[in-house]
Amino acid sequence: xxxAWQVAALASVLLAVAAHTHPARALGGWPGAEATDNxxxxxxxxSDAAFVMTTSPRAGDRVATGFSVTGCSRTFExxxxxRLVGRNGAELARGHTQGGGVDGPGPFSFTVSFSVPKQExxxxxxxxxxxxxxxxxxxGRTVLPLVLKx
Numbered sequence: 001x002x003x004a005w006q007v008a009a010l011a012s013v014l015l016a017v018a019a020h021t022h023p024a025r026a027l028g029g030w031p032g033a034e035a036t037d038n039x040x041x042x043x044x045x046x047s048d049a050a051f052v053m054t055t056s057p058r059a060g061d062r063v064a065t066g067f068s069v070t071g072c073s074r075t076f077e078x079x080x081x082x083r084l085v086g087r088n089g090a091e092l093a094r095g096h097t098q099g100g101g102v103d104g105p106g107p108f109s110f111t112v113s114f115s116v117p118k119q120e121x122x123x124x125x126x127x128x129x130x131x132x133x134x135x136x137x138x139x140g141r142t143v144l145p146l147v148l149k150x
Contacts (some may be wrong), residue, residue: 038144039072039105046105050074052126052140062147063112070109073099075128075140080108082127086148114148123146 001091038053039046054071057063073080078101083094092114112124124146128139 002041010066011032018020027073036135039100039107041084041087041105046074050128050137050140051105052128052142053127054124054142054144057124057144059144062149064149065113065115066111068109068111069124070107070124071126071142072107073128073140074105075099075101076131078106079128080110080126081129082110082112083125084112084148085123085125086116087122092116092122092148112123114146116150118150120148122146 024145038055041047050073052073052075054069056070057067069082071080076100079096080099081094081096084092086092093112095110097108097110097111098106099108114122116122122145125141126144127141130139
């Protein structure tokens with residue numbers, strides 16, 4: 001009886017660990033693990049959905065001016081907007097790039113240049129504008145906390 005309980009407990013732990021690996025895989029995998037293609041749509045999960053996902057940098061990364069951002073999106077007219085906001089809420093940089101659109105998900109990348117006098121926490125917002133005026137589903141958006149280095 002004791003052995004059956006231990007096997008059940010071990011199985012429960014293994015299932016919990018396996019369940020928790022899926023979010024990491026969806027975000028590009030564990031450090032040192034094989035990279036995940038976040039634009040892959042073999043399972044159809046990204047079909048007919050608006051989204052913006054960043055793959056690099058990751059939340060909490062230390063970044064200096066000129067850092068690169070990569071990700072995958074499917075947005076209206078393929079437009080991906082971004083802005084970098086400093087600790088005090090002031091906008092440090094903004095821009096836009098192209099990603100995936102009506103034809104399906106696609107990768108995007110851009111470079112962010114900024115200036116801060118000392119190291120601080122900031123937020124990178126990568127998003128789609130709501131061109132529907134509030135109708136339908138909310139547009140895709142990712143917000144990453146980053147440590148901004150001078």
